Amino acid sequence: MGQQQLLLVILVTIIVGIATVVAINTFGAAADSATVDAVRQDLATIGASAQGFYMKPAMLGGGGRTFDGSSSDAADGITWGDIAFGGTENTDGNMQNENAIYVMGVPAATDFTVTATAFTSDSTIIAARICPDDIIMGQEGEAATSLAAC
Secondary structure, three states: OHHHHHHHHHHHHHHHHHHHHHHHHHHHHHHHHHHHHHHHHHHHHHHHHHHHHHHOOHHHOOOOOOOOOOOOOOOOOOOHHHOOOOOEEOOOOOEEOOOEEEEEOOOOOOOEEEEEEEOOOOOOEEEEEEEOOEEEEOOOOOOHHHOOOO
8 A cells, every 4th residue: 555655646746747847838938929929019019100200201300201311301211219119229229128129220211121039038030121001020030131022
């Protein structure tokens, strides 16, 4: 009888250990997935704000229908200061919040890219091309250069 009880205790310990490992892995995957979702939402927010900059006349501090400042009455191109985003600018000139680091590509007249490196276990990279009337987001790990044109 003592050996049966000891065997049962060992078996229960193994089952509880396996369940704990599975729960930890599931929690980690869910946390990474939530972070990627938050990064996609942040990119959509950045895009919407940038589109507002594009549409606003240059004399009111906007882009005058350009992202790079190439129109005759536009000032400089779009910068992080022109985008309403809740992150902080780091020493490299990139934006950062609790979800990711966001890097703005060189703006062209009709589009620019933002690449986000998410704070996940595998540092997921998500790129978005911001157009005057569209935001094209890539799959996780897809480079900004492979995104469709506006």
